Amino acid sequence: DAGVIQSPRHEVTEMGQEVTLRCKPISGHNSLFWYRQTMMRGLELLIYFNNNVPIDDSGMPEDRFSAKMPNASFSTLKIQPSEPRDSAVYFCASSLQGANIQYFGAGTRLSVL
């Protein structure tokens, strides 16, 4: 079975540009999570969806960040405009609601110059 698929694996962009990260959850999973990992702050939950509906976005740093889940098999995390401090590894994870175990994608390493 395919795991959580994230694209791109690496993204290098210039400050001010729009960045879109993509995630395909495990088929059948109905919860999806976006995390950010930095050396300073570790792993932080940004937002999570249940059945395509955002449940908790309290971790989204500011209005420059937005996330969507238009259907059960696809989600995006967008940063507009990007800033150097957004440089991090962004992970997507999915789970079966109630099953508790979150399975992570390989991550997208974002560098904003």
Place this chain on the structure above:
Amino acid sequence: AQKVTQAQTEISVVEKEDVTLDCVYETRDTTYYLFWYKQPPSGELVFLIRRNSFDEQNEISGRYSWNFQKSTSSFNFTITASQVVDSAVYFCALRTIIQGAQKLVFGQGTRLTINP
């Protein structure tokens, strides 16, 4: 407050040694779940184990074992006869419900290096 503490930032041992990674958690929940994840140098996060707060039985999986003690709020992870492939960052995490939303609260991780 919901919190996970992994006091060991880095551990370095020689291959075949046993090594224990410590995890201490804080929660007010009566029901909760604890997890361990492995992050190898390639970067992905790999699920290792989930433990329910009602189940204090220790678990063994091959060279891996976990010791859950509610009395000390600890969920420690031991690797027996370590191998170079065990080199990774290991994260302990606590699943909690905050304002109706489930969250995984991660510790800061322990970087384990196994030297040949």
